[in-house]
Amino acid sequence: MAKTQNKTQVSDTNVDDFIAAIDHPVRRADAVALNDMFKRVTGWQPRMWGPTIIGYGQYHYTYDSGRAGDMLGTGFSPRKASLSVYILPGYSDFSDHLARLGKHRIGKSCLYINKLADVDMAVLEELVRAGLDDLATRWTVTAT
Numbered sequence: 273m274a275k276t277q278n279k280t281q282v283s284d285t286n287v288d289d290f291i292a293a294i295d296h297p298v299r300r301a302d303a304v305a306l307n308d309m310f311k312r313v314t315g316w317q318p319r320m321w322g323p324t325i326i327g328y329g330q331y332h333y334t335y336d337s338g339r340a341g342d343m344l345g346t347g348f349s350p351r352k353a354s355l356s357v358y359i360l361p362g363y364s365d366f367s368d369h370l371a372r373l374g375k376h377r378i379g380k381s382c383l384y385i386n387k388l389a390d391v392d393m394a395v396l397e398e399l400v401r402a403g404l405d406d407l408a409t410r411w412t413v414t415a416t
Contacts, residue, residue, distance in 0.1 A: 285320040303350040331411040359403035
C-alpha cells in the first residue's frame with residue numbers, strides 16, 4: 273500500500289493572528305470564545321492544522337488497513353458558512369448531548385453551528401470533554 277499523508281497537517285501559523293484576521297466580527301468573536309473554551313476544557317494550547325483548523329491535542333492512529341497518521345484531538349474551524357467543531361470522533365452516540373445543545377447540524381465527525389448564540393455553551397463544553405474521553409479509549413491523545 274502506498275504511503276499517503278493526511279491533507280491536514282500541523283502548521284506554524286500563529287493561532288491568535290489567524291483569529292484576528294477573520295473578517296466577519298461575529299465569526300471572529302465566536303472564534304475567540306471557542307479558543308478560550310477549548311483551552312479551558314482541554315488544558316492544552318492550540319495549534320493550527322492546515323490553513324484553517326485550530327486544534328487541541330493530537331493522536332497517532334494506525335488503521336487495520338495499515339494507513340497511519342496524526343490528527344488533532346479536538347478543535348474547530350471558523351469557516352464562512354458556519355463554525356465547524358471537531359468533537360465527535362465518530363465512535364459513540366452523543367445524541368443525548370446533541371438534543372440539549374441547540375441549533376446545529378452534524379456530519380460524520382463534525383458539528384456545524386451557525387453562531388455560538390444558537391447553542392448552550394455548557395452543553396458544548398460537555399461535548400468537547402465527552403468527545404475527547406471517547407477518543408482516548410481508542411487512541412492515546414497527547415497535549416499540544
